[in-house]
Amino acid sequence: MDNSSVAVFIDAENIPAKYAREIFDYASNYGNVIIKRIYADWSKENIQNWREKIFDYGIIAMQQFSTSSGKNSSDMYLTTEALSIFYEKQIDVFVIVSGDSDYTSLAQKLRENKKLVIGIGTNKSLKSYVNSFNEFFYLDNEKVKCNDKDRLKAIPKEQLKELEQIIDNLIDEKTRAEYAVINTYMQKKYSDFHAKNYGFSSFRQLIENFILKHNEYQEKVSDDKCTYYLVKNSTLLRP
Incomplete structure (x- = not known):
């Protein structure tokens, strides 16, 4: 832009x-x-x-x-x-x-x-x-500018639920959920869904905190190191 x-x-x-x-x-x-x-x-x-x-x-x-x-x-x-x-x-x-x-x-x-x-x-x-x-x-947003280890608490539960749903839908449809696509979908639904509104420096940092609470997801990066995305945690898929 x-x-x-x-x-x-x-x-x-x-x-x-x-x-x-x-x-x-x-x-x-x-x-x-x-x-x-x-x-x-x-x-x-x-x-x-x-x-x-x-x-x-x-x-x-x-x-x-x-x-x-x-x-x-x-x-x-x-x-x-x-x-x-x-x-x-x-x-x-x-x-x-x-x-x-x-x-x-x-x-x-x-x-x-x-x-x-x-x-x-x-x-x-x-x-x-x-x-x-x-x-x-x-x-x-003073409550998220402090050194709160669990900044996800600042995100409304409704938005967290929608975030998880979007990730699951993208993985089901495309086998992976790219960060840029996740972010776009969330912002279309919630105009105030921005990492900085919740005390994170970037969307990636927000997602990294999110997957700490949701170990069914695993972060991956493309070969060119430009595209980050989530997949289902392969260790949990093993019989």
Whole structure:
């Protein structure tokens, strides 16, 4: 995806400035970030920490005055600009940084038009909002950032069950379950199924922890050392 053009839209009133580096690390994985915009009522004290980050990351700050007390002023402005850029520019990947479910319709509209839409937010985000994206990353998963030896506990039981089912189906159909294929199937069903959301550095590390708990599977690698996959543990198949 190195040649893909990426646009990042940040709701500063919804996401703390301390996550700036993490946000752009995620975004840059999808291609060349050519649009960086951040939205807020900059007269508010609680978002002043973003000012330094704006210069550090070359973000364009957009001002939107609040029209009512307690209401996020940026929702409509961000949505309108994202749609305007969708119609006016050739953008492949839209990154919406907010935990506000008001952006659900925006994400759905962009996806309907075959754009890759990435969500970045917090654990407080509604599941319906998370599922409106192609992929979703959590910024505040503190429970999986500790040195927990059993990080699989952070993965919902429903997802673990589906993971096992996908692996079994692939092995039954193709004699092996390639990691890339497993990951693709899981992300299609769960937009927030990402190794980093659960404290793993890579999908392979997640699977290695998974097979420690499921010894019926065995890891293999292709001759060119490029493709990792699972097969049934041959030692358990012996009579």
